[in-house]
Amino acid sequence: MAPGLRTYLTGFTLALILTAIPFGLVAFEILPRTPALLTIAGLAIVQVLVHLRYFLHLDLKHTPRENLFALLFAAFLIFILVGGSLWIMFDLHHRMM
């Protein structure tokens, strides 16, 4: 996806909405804790995808394969490193209580 005015405006508008919703949820205490956290997380992931597509012009058709692989591999590494670390630390925390 090549840059064009519409690309940036669409991305910007989507990002604004995806920002306003979680801030509003927290500021006006609309949801209880766990649903709120899940919603914030979900909206954050969507907004990251919006940024990747509309600001960084990443898409499955035009982006070179190497770039997509680098992104996917980094995501894979992050999943293992962060997931594994959090698993270990929270397990340790529970065992020491």
Place this chain on the structure above:
Amino acid sequence: MPADFLDTERRSEKALGFWVYLMSDAIIFALVFATYVVLSHNYAGGPTAHDLFDLRRTFGETMLLLFSSATFGFATLAMLEGNRARLLVWLVLTVVLGAGFVALEIGEFLGMIEAGASPERSAFLSAFFTLVGLHGLHVSVGLVWIIVLMGQLLIKGITPPVASRLFRLGLFWHFLDIIWIGIFSVVYLPGVL
């Protein structure tokens, strides 16, 4: 300035190399995020996230950074059209917005330290200052980079090497906004909840 610079750019080694660097930076940030999550409730009897965070300031910082991503996008469009004057205007606006972000953040840090919520007060605060500070440092370096590129634009004009650097700076700048999405979603919003 040929608009097909993007075709060659997309295939250029420089863009891929910088992209791989950004992926390594993402991994580093992810681990600092994980550290923060583990330590986020270790208050050591000191001030908590709920005590310290001000959502209005955080929202302001978020808007400044998001708008600066948009202005950088408009700068990119001006560059593709070979319009140096418009490009420079949008870059100046990006710097102003980014500097506003850094100013708000420095203000936040100084306020916290004055109130006794310094990095060494608790593990939560150490992790907070490290994560948010690391991001703020990246933004500050990005601002320097924009200013240096503006100088190169004034002196050399929109040459292919300068355009190539602007493209990579764009990758960097948008990447920082993505990291900020993580910061307000993992640090500030849950902290206030």
